[in-house]
Amino acid sequence: MKLISYLISYNFVSVALIIGIIVLLIENRKDRPHGTEHIAVIVILLTIIVANTFFRELFMKKLYNEDFDYRGDPAMYFMYFRSTIEHILFPMIAYVELLLITPNVKRYLLFIPEGILIVGEVINLFGPKIIFSFDSHLNYEDRIFFLSPYFAGMIYMLLLLRYSIRFFKSKERTKGATVIFIVFLTIFECYLEAAYIVVDLMDEIVALDVIIFYFYLISIYQREMETKLRTSELELEKSRRVLALSQIQPHFMYNSLTSIIYLCDKDSQKTKDALIDFSKYLRQNLDSMSRSGLVSIKEELEHTKIYLSLEKLRFDDDLNIEFDIKDEMFMLPVLTVQPMVENAVKHGINNSESGCGTVRVSTDETETHHRIIITDDGAGFDTSAIEALDETHIGINNVRKRLEDECGGELIIKSVPDEGTECVILIPKEKDDENSGN
Known part of the structure; x- marks a missing residue:
């Protein structure tokens, strides 16, 4: 010592x-x-x-x-x-x-x-x-x-x-x-x-x-x-966009083309309009891979309307569509609304007992948030099992993650089996204002 x-x-x-x-x-x-x-x-x-x-x-x-x-x-x-x-x-x-x-x-x-x-x-x-x-x-x-x-x-x-x-x-x-x-x-x-x-x-x-x-x-x-972290984040963002592109489900493409083929002999003008909508839909999904930052709600709603017009070819009067747009001056991640509307059609309306129903898309604002509400009166589901629904319910977790990462947003889902589903997308005004100013 x-x-x-x-x-x-x-x-x-x-x-x-x-x-x-x-x-x-x-x-x-x-x-x-x-x-x-x-x-x-x-x-x-x-x-x-x-x-x-x-x-x-x-x-x-x-x-x-x-x-x-x-x-x-x-x-x-x-x-x-x-x-x-x-x-x-x-x-x-x-x-x-x-x-x-x-x-x-x-x-x-x-x-x-x-x-x-x-x-x-x-x-x-x-x-x-x-x-x-x-x-x-x-x-x-x-x-x-x-x-x-x-x-x-x-x-x-x-x-x-x-x-x-x-x-x-x-x-x-x-x-x-x-x-x-x-x-x-x-x-x-x-x-x-x-x-x-x-x-x-x-x-x-x-x-x-x-x-x-x-x-x-x-x-x-x-x-x-x-x-390396910034590079990883860029790679992750690219992967998410690729994932968003993968959400062009084969069944949707097949059903849309089948409906367009069916229209060929019945209404040539309607067939032409449907093909234009289909090409716009594909281009928007392809463009989403190279897009960075946020897009306007107007652009996102336009893409959603194109998607619904194609689904309308198949469902015809069995699918009712309602829009109530009170707030259209904000930004959000690309491919946010359309995947949730697709869930409403594919899993809400199509899986309901009657096979028909209404999908409603509305926007409004509170003191702190811009709000998008997507509702359907279809089959509904158990939200407690939402983590296991990612393979069948298109991109719920993907949309939620991109909302959190890109604008601090939030996705809230409420659903009751056999009654319908409500999806609420919240975009913070402060985050939106920062991105809008860039």
């Missing part, structure tokens, strides 16, 4: 930052934004550096004797080993940071400065002292290539600056500013240590760099997720 207490007290900032990064990684483990693996590697390297520094300070405080001759002593090998690790790992962290932002190039080329440094440090550790050495009292001394670790790190800093300039040119200003700030922070810390203004703050600065990088990665990930 004393060891842990000493570690935390001496390296409190470093330990706190590392723990903070680990918490961030754990918190976002499910999202796993691009670059998370690099951050995890840096955290491991940084932890090794902090532990390495801690053991050195622990040795110097508890065991070091300035009068002792350490030549050939294990402490001498320990000091060489820990300094070698420190020299290698700091440029290694800069290298991993560089991998976060580099394009898909031959990344092994970027490892050349670090590779040369590793070779030099290994030679220095086991052979002639060309980078650093210790005297008999463990005092650190520079050798001819003492700038090698700094030179390798500076190469990676310059490469980071190069890519940041590229980001500015490609209008990725946030990314470029983030990289420049990290490079500035690191170089400034090196200057402070070289001028003996501060001592041993490199690990804290690196940890801070990593946190900045990670928050940047999270922001990039969130923007990517927002873009």
